[in-house]
Amino acid sequence: MQYEPLWNKSLPRNVGFTFELKQGQLVRITSQTIIDFVCFNQHNLRERFDQARTKANQRKVFITTGDSLISKLNNTMVTIVEDTFKDGHHDLQEGMCSRKRHELAAARGMWEITYGRPLTEMPTHGCTENLSNVLAPFGVPLEDIPSPFNIFQDMIIRPDGELVHSHVRPAAPGGFILLRAEMDLLVAISVCPDSSIGGTTGASLEVLQAA
Numbered sequence: 301m302q303y304e305p306l307w308n309k310s311l312p313r314n315v316g317f318t319f320e321l322k323q324g325q326l327v328r329i330t331s332q333t334i335i336d337f338v339c340f341n342q343h344n345l346r347e348r349f350d351q352a353r354t355k356a357n358q359r360k361v362f363i364t365t366g367d368s369l370i371s372k373l374n375n376t377m378v379t380i381v382e383d384t385f386k387d388g389h390h391d392l393q394e395g396m397c398s399r400k401r402h403e404l405a406a407a408r409g410m411w412e413i414t415y416g417r418p419l420t421e422m423p424t425h426g427c428t429e430n431l432s433n434v435l436a437p438f439g440v441p442l443e444d445i446p447s448p449f450n451i452f453q454d455m456i457i458r459p460d461g462e463l464v465h466s467h468v469r470p471a472a473p474g475g476f477i478l479l480r481a482e483m484d485l486l487v488a489i490s491v492c493p494d495s496s497i498g499g500t501t502g503a504s505l506e507v508l509q510a511a
């Protein structure tokens with residue numbers, strides 16, 4: 301399939317961004333850090349991506365090329381057209397990082413162990429704040445933002461059910477995932493501060509359409 305570019309954008313770490321993606325358009329997201337990805341039916345912002353339907357309808361907890369993102373109303377929102385994250389599993393279990401999440405981890409004495417960095421390097425904000433800030437102008441409050449598709453956040457599920465994040469990330473110079481909109485979408489992403497690996501670059505977006 302040949303694609304022609306419509307626009308592109310570079311994003312630093314720890315910011316949010318929204319854009320519309322019309323049915324049939326694609327976005328290639330290139331990054332070495334985690335991308336928290338949510339989407340909404342552009343014509344009914346109350347219809348939104350749903351982690352549970354995405355997993356249950358496809359009978360799997362890890363999704364990759366050929367799989368879909370599904371809404372709470374059981375409609376297909378996105379198809380994964382290409383996925384280079386061969387060494388990891390994108391996370392479909394967890395929510396978004398936030399200052400409060402970091403502070404809770406610190407209170408349990410877990411922050412430095414989890415992130416391998418001193419407490420002084422705790423981010424001032426995270427994906428929760430990023431997504432809520434960029435979705436507020438659309439009338440979507442934090443309480444209505446679904447738990448995201450956490451692209452490039454490698455998730456391991458142990459046989460006893462324990463959830464573990466590895467530090468596996470896309471190989472340099474940046475892996476990518478190519479997503480096709482199956483309905484007109486409002487998309488919001490956060491480029492995660494991803495403290496566990498520090499010093500990474502941000503992300504880039506290329507919006508494409510079939511040539």
Ligand SMILES: [Zn+2]
Binds near residue numbers: 334396491
């Ligand atoms: Zn995050």
